[in-house]
Amino acid sequence: MGSAIVSKTRTGSYKEIAGKTFLYVSTTGSDSNNGLSSTKPFRTIKKAFDFLSSYHIPENASVTISLADGNYNVSSTLVMDHPDGIRITLKGGAQVVGSVTSVSNYLDTTSYKGKEILRTTQR
DSSP states (O other), rough: OOOOOOOOOOOOOOEEOEEEEEEEEEEEOOSSSOSSSTTOBBBBBHHHHHHTOOOOOTOEEEEEEEOOOOOOOSSOOOOOOOOTTGEEEOOOOSOOEEEEEOOSOOEESSOOOOOOEEEEOOO
C-alpha cells in the first residue's frame, strides 16, 4: 500500500465552504447520507474526502471531519490531496489507537522525510 501527499491545482467551477464546517463519519453511517450532521454521517472517510473535492475552502473557513467512535478499516490507500488541505482536520473520538504498517511508494511533499503511514483504529 502506498500513500502520497501532493499539490493539486484547481480548474473549473467549484462551490465554496463558508465559515467553520463539520462533516461526520460513523461506522453506522451510509455513504448515501449528506454527512453534514451526526444523525446523517458518511460511512467512510474516503466519502468525506470525495465530498470535499468539489469545494474550495478559503482562508477564513475550515472543515473538521469528525469520526465517531468505532473501528475504521482502510483496505486501500487513503489520499488527501485537496488543494486546501491545510484547512481540513480529521478528528477522532476520545480514544484513538493507531498502528503503523509498512508503506511503499511514499511521496512526502511537505519537506519532512519519512516512510510511514498511520492506520487509525478507534475503540
